[in-house]
Amino acid sequence: MARNITLIVNGVKREVEIEDNELLLDVLREKLKVKSVKAACWRGECGACTILLNGEPVKSCIVLAAEADGSEITTVEGLIKDGELSPIQRAFIENGALQCGFCTPAFTLFCHYILSTRPDITEEELREELSGIICRCGTYKQIIRAVMQAKKHYKK
């Protein structure tokens, strides 16, 4: 059944008609054209479709759009404030924490979430936390370095 839902995407309120069985990933990518959210497995295994749903990371390919009605959604675009990159984005660039860049929006966003909620995270904990997203180019070491370097900007 079709219905209308409201999503607040990176601070902008958007109304969209969806089917009950539609995935949040598809609504974001195909209907709202938020293409920074990627898909590489369509079944919750690769993490490329990670977004923040009301501030919490989820894999949007395994969330029904209907469940997200009225929610705030943050994607990597939402990290940019007043045209300025966030510290984690800058750290990704400086540390070479990206190669092909396909996993980068998801990783950048997720690392931003980690630092915002756990600015004291240790390297060992971080490795575990990061293990929900795949980087086939193998930039894990550089991602970890970027997070450790950006840490200071997230401490209260």
Added chain:
Amino acid sequence: MAHRYIGKRLPQLDSFHKVTGIATFTHDLELPGMLYAKLVTSIYPHAKVSKVDASEALKVPGVVTIATGRDFPYRLGIYVGDRDVLAMDKVNWVGHPVAAVVAETLEAAEKAVDLVEVEYEPLEPVFDPLKALEPDAPLIHPKLGEYRRAPAFTPVPGTNIANRFVLKRGNVEKGFEESNVVIEKEFKLPFVSHAYLETQSTIAQYKMDGTVEVWTSAQSPFAVRYLMALSLGIPVGNITVNVPFVGGGFGGKAGLAWEPLTALLSKKAGYRPVKLELSRKEQFTSGAVRDGVYAKVKAGAKKDGRLMALKGRLIFDAGGYGDYTVNVSRAAGYSFGEVYDLPNVYCESLAVYTNKVPTTAMRGFGHPEAVWAVERTVEMVSSELGVDPLEIRLKNVVKPGVSVTVTGEKLRKDAGNPSDCLDAVAKAINWGGPVRKPGEPWRYIGKGISVFCKGPAQPPNAASSAIIKLNEDGTVDLMVGTGNFGQGTVTSLTQIVAEELGIPVEKVKFKFIRGTDSMAYTWQTVGSRGLYTDGNAVLEALEDVKKQIKEVASQVLRVKPEDLEIRDEKVYLKGRPWESIPLSELVMGYTYPNGNSIGGPIIGRGKYISPLNTYLDPETGQGIPTIFYTYGATGCIVEVDALTGKVRVLKAVQAFDLGKAINPLMVECQIDGGFIMGMSVALFEEITFDERGWVQNPNFSAYWVAHARDIPDEMMEISIENPQSDGPYGARGIGEVVMLGVPPAIANAVYHAIGVNINNMPMHPENIWKEIKKQKPELLEELKRKLMEIRELKVER
């Protein structure tokens, strides 16, 4: 002279696009009026397609057209044209595309796919490449003799042999006679997936005027254009191929893929653009993966460790088609043991069809397979003789300027030096020194090393070119065809431009959508060739630019062009730094105060082709196969949990003689990324098939690739810089060699940890545990004892 940009750790020039999400991949692209295609694929590994009935499927609202193999009677392929666009009369594996549905929406296409009725007449399948070699094996490509093929390839019609290559130097049998010890071992490598994150994705529009435009997630736009033209009979100039950002390639997006199908579907659907994007499952079952290999290697050595002879038989399981794998197997053949100075070597390398998923190039191109077998063999020779693994390698590796390679090429003095790599790695892992004590008594720690090399596998005439355009404000457009999918080659090329022209690197611009209409030609982005070949073309184009600038400036300043130098965005008179003209006043032509003008827009062009490469002798494989060799060594310290069979790499070190690290940050990323991929393949990855030929694990839960938690605690990257005189600033390529040595280094370390030889990949817990049981049951007894002791201790307490 100190460099301003060469040797600097600059981030990838497209980093901003990537961290902000504005980098657009083919995955993200939509065109006005675009339709969606979905594949109907075979459920039999080997069968005649007797009937395809699409009548029900065509009734689904939104379906525009449905195509079958008979609609598109073309043969595709890069080295052997053994592929059909859609199965013409026969399917060769489970997943072979039989028909394609085109619809207004993806949902409609998916729905219709389920309604296409295909009737099959099953044929006897063959899954094991050794069985496929038997005289009465079912023939997978009965028309093999009719296929178009490139000159270097020799399919054997009437068999399943897609290519046979022989390398022969000296006399191996004599070498074995002269040896004090001879060993012979077997090795196996499974099919693995490139697992690039962005699945294969293509949009094509066949236009009514006969031109074709393609947007595709591919490595090599020019190869796509050329091979499409060749197989479909369209003039090259009628085709435009655009490549936006690419979410990983690793060789799997080289050559030609789904572009012909998508273009033909567009034509059939009334010239509207059509998008075909593979699901992850389709990527495992219908897209091409890395070959599996069965190898037998025999080696002979003197008491002191001097290798006297090396003999190999490599059987590449090419799967249902092997248009690219024929060259993978050939490259493995001509590079067999090439890091060593071998008086006698023989290798027969075959690519063999089976009824499994098709195969293609992957990072390393046949070398990882051969290096696995050779480096494991050398390790076993070393333990047999009691000669230290480092020593046996140092003793036998080629010496620049002295040694002759396995293909009979006398190595140049500036060829790079594997000994330097070995020494560096040995030092970094404290080779010969003690290992740390493991945390638990059932864990064992060991060190391992390997040595290897690779050069670009390319036809002798593979060319590159570069165009450098100067803009009004003195910014520069760099136009090269080489790919930009994470390796950092283009970033390094912009550093070269900035260095040579004396301008800030930010002023060198590169457009991220690479198109055959807007970029200079390069054959392909493969084989670690980009920096070297396109780099040389860029250097020539820069000379051209400088010459043109100086010509105009010399007229203005009334001096000879030789007396001028270009730096800091100005042209100076040597020795008189106060006399200069800003570049911006010259790049579009110089205008005198009275309005007279000279010069004109400056565009430089450069090219590169190797004058040295040759075809290889068809009988012996002798000749000059490649433009340079990048030597490397891998060292690692691993921990084996003998209770579970789990292997963990604690420390990873890799050293490469890359001549010059133009951008050490990019080099670091390649070395670490290569280690992680090599480790992932070594420890986890294997595409498994059931007895009906179905892939059992076409997803990332069942097919595990390395995650953040799997990486070594410590990773070290070492660049050795013995310059290659004809490389840009002395540089050699690095993109593939970074994963070659990882699996054998890990396996060698496992051997030194627990005394068990692992010769079949992957080294996942079950395999390790089985091998312990087979080769060293006493280890398990010892563990049992240890565990009892611990329990008793606990009980006492």
